[in-house]
Amino acid sequence: DAGVTQSPTHLIKTRGQQVTLRCSPKSGHDTVSWYQQALGQGPQFIFQYYEEEERQRGNFPDRFSGHQFPNYSSELNVNALLLGDSALYLCASSLVGYGYTFGSGTRLTVV
């Protein structure tokens, strides 16, 4: 049973560029959440998707947007990249009332 798959594993972008990160949830999971984890910090909630809609959003600017597809996979888009966007981006899938299953993350470096 495949877990959560994220792509790409690593990414280097230049300030001002746009980036798209992808996530395939664990089989049977219908909810996808995205987190940003800066070095030495805990994961910070970006947003959550359920039934192809953004159900909840954390304290992140509109430069961060997402999408969930009918097969429950999801994308995270970040526009106008800043140096401070450099972080590990984690995708987690879940069912209500149960724990998250995390992917291995995408390491984004903005130069």
Added chain:
Amino acid sequence: SQQGEEDPQALSIQEGENATMNCSYKTSINNLQWYRQNSGRGLVHLILIRSNEREKHSGRLRVTLDTSKKSSSLLITASRAADTASYFCATDAPVNRNQFYFGTGTSLTVIP
């Protein structure tokens, strides 16, 4: 903020010893979870404890929850070098049981 806070920030023990990490949070919860993260990789779910539970065991892990004190503890018994990792507690949001807030974690080093 609902965010959990772990204590201590860092912990170093000898292999075979027990490790205890604590988590405090601020508002009521439905569930509290503990996760492990190795070297900046993805988080691994360890255990979930519901608000009506006081203690839960899983292998060498023991988690307690005291909702009156808004705190939880994670005990790892007979630690191994492979337990070296960062440990995070995560609390859910009162209005969304499927959204979790993480603390800054406890960095555990187990010395062989």
